[in-house]
Amino acid sequence: MxxxxxxxxxxxxxxxxxxxxxxxxxxxxxxxxxxxxxxxxxxxxxxxxxxxxxxxxxxxxxxxxxxxxxxxxxxxxxxxxxTTLPRIGHAEPVDTGAMACDRRISATFKDVPGGQVLGPTFDYTHRLLDFALAAEGLPAEAEGAQPVEPEMPRVTDFLNRDGLIQTEAPGDETPPDMTRAPMEYPAGRPLRLQALTRGDEGFVLSMAYSTQRGYAKNHPFVGELRVGTVPVEMEIPELGFSVEIGEVTLTECETVNQFSGSKTEPAQFTRGYGLVFGHSERKAISMALVDRALRWEELGEDDVGAPAQDEEFVLSHADNIQATGFLEHIKLPHYVDFQSELELVRKIRAAAQETELKAAAE
Amino acid sequence: MTTAKPGTEARRAWMSLLAKSAPARLGALIGELDALPDHSWLRPPEVGGVMLRGRMGGTGAPFNLGEMTVTRCALQIASGEIGHAYVQGRDKDHATRAALVDALMQTARQDELRRHVLDPLEAEMTAAKARRAAKAGATKVDFFTMVRGED
Known part of the structure; x- marks a missing residue:
């Protein structure tokens, strides 16, 4: 045809x-x-x-x-x-400990050294529409005060000192890159974090929310949330030393999660980690919760069959470009596919009709 | 971070400062200089991506965070010095100016460049950072505890 x-x-x-x-x-x-x-x-x-x-x-x-x-x-x-950009190379891992913080809060320690710094936040606003914004005009300049410390200590370091929280094993191995190689499962934590940080905010939020509602509950506290700028340092091959090539704003969230111990680990707090481009708190907190849920196996927890524990499920549905590409393509012409389906349905109906007629005749 | 011969530390510092400076501001400061030398390209400005990395838990093993646009170039000025630039963004003029200053900082004009380009850039950057840190400081919470008066 x-x-x-x-x-x-x-x-x-x-x-x-x-x-x-x-x-x-x-x-x-x-x-x-x-x-x-x-x-x-x-x-x-x-x-x-x-x-x-x-x-x-x-x-x-x-x-x-x-x-x-x-x-x-x-x-x-x-x-x-x-995809059109040539890859010049990779930067050194950013040092978020040296972040110049606009905002830094801890939900676990009121008197955290460096202080609770609210920064430019929507928190504590009343969520009432501000009709003044419909008119033109410049807002008042923000007040200044004693500047915050140039480097804020990490909240998890305090817990770490007493061995109450799991330590992060340092390392310098080259992490896998999902933009260079197809995803393979099990993916491992570095690849999971890369997929989560670029994953759809709505999807990652819903997955995180599902853990809060009881599907693989992990009792998270926001140990620390910080927003600010970090320099990006890169080794320049033709010079043989590294220079700062720019500066980026990042949001980092470290969760502290209750953990009563397992067959392999003592009772201590465990961690979830979120790090996202720009000022993106909801995403960073969501990422940390999902990161923690996906760590069930290494911590010797039970697989309770929750969606947020299923690495392949989470990672293969987190990307909104893959998702929308597959979803939206079905609105494009499928005339040939549909013609063949139509033929098939007609044939089946014709065959059924013939059988009925035969049965009636007998 | 790796360091090489002495003088490297100073060069690292000025290259970093140039990369982080606002393109328009660097352009304006260089525009005020006299007799900029001609240059030839060793690598004409090229825009690409650099993969940024984070560390798991902030201090653990690295993971890939996403890319950043970067423009790089290398040039040689008439007197022979070679200037390099790797700067954030896609502004080829910015990369060119950064490489030109890098080359000139290796010549007898370094004091002039320091005074008229690097020092103002650094002072402005420090002031901008201080203003932000002060605004953040004003949002620091002072807790006070209600005394219940039981003892």
Whole structure:
């Protein structure tokens, strides 16, 4: 059978021209600049950088503009751009202990050295719409006071001193890279963390929430949450020494989880870890909870069959670009597939009808 | 971090400062200098990605965090010195200027460059960091405990 597989060029072209016009909206309203998006929708920009897995605020702002604010479409644009970039190399692991913190809180120690620093947070706001923002005007400048310490000590280090929390084994082995090699299971913690940090915020949040509601409960406390900037240092091969090549804003969350001990481990606190591009607290906390849930095996915990314990389930559904690609492709022409299905259903019905007729005749 | 011959520490510092500086500001400061030398490319500016890494639990073994855009270039000025740049972002002019300053810092003009480019950049960066740290400081919580008066 012949099925038309060509055509529609003009319709597509006209659709894209109209898309551009709709994107612009009412031309009597001022055009948005990339700088406006970067500066004023910065948390959206952060999300696009984190899930696009490319730190570049201007590119993320451009992607948001092009995608008309559709975050997953914007992330898709960044992922596509990322694949065109030659890989220059890798940086040294960032030292989050030396982070210049805008915000640093602990839910476990009130009097943590360095203090509870709230930073520019939505916490403790009343979530009432602020109609003053609908009018133009500059907000008051934030107050200054005694500056925070340039380096905040880690909360987990205090617990570590008494051996009350599991230690992180240091190491310098080259971590696996899911952008370079296909995923293999079991993935191991470094690969899990890479997949989670670029995973869909909504998905990672829901997985984390499921553990809180009882599907592999792990009793998390936010030992520490910090947001701030760290320098990025890279070894320059032609010079033979390393230099700082830039600076990035990161959000880090360390959870402290209750653990009553298992066959292999003494009773002590265990840890979950989240580290995400930009100011992205919800994502960092979610990542830490899911990281902890996925560590059940190494800690000798029981597999209770919870979704958040299933590494393959979590990692293979965390990526919103893979998910949306597979989901949205079903709206594209499937005429040939469908024709064959149609033929099949007709044949089955015809066969059934024939049998019925035969039965009636007998 | 690896270090090589003496002088490396100073070069590391200025290359880092140049990479982290705001492109427009570096451009403005260099624009005020006289007679910038001609240069030839050893590696014309090239935009690429650098994979950033974190450590599990902040201090453990590394994992891949995601990439960052970086522009690099290498040039040679007329007097023979070679300048390198690796800078965050996709601004080729910024990389070129950073490499040019790196080359000039190896010449007799280093005091001039230090005074007119590096010192102002460093002072501004320090001031900006201090302003942010002060704003963060103002959001530090002072706890006070209610005395219940039972004893």
């Amino acid at each position: 012949y099925v038309a597989v060509k055509g529609g060029e003009r319709a597509i072209e006209n659709a894209h021209t109209w898309l551009a016009e709709e994107r612009r909206g009412d031309p009597t309203v001022a055009d948005l600049s990339i700088a406006q998006i970067r500066e004023q929708l910065s948390l959206g920009v952060n999300r696009v950088m984190a899930e696009g897995s490319l730190y570049d605020p201007d590119l993320a702002a451009l992607a948001i503009k092009q995608a008309r604010g559709d975050m997953i479409e914007a992330i898709f644009l960044i992922r596509a751009y990322r």
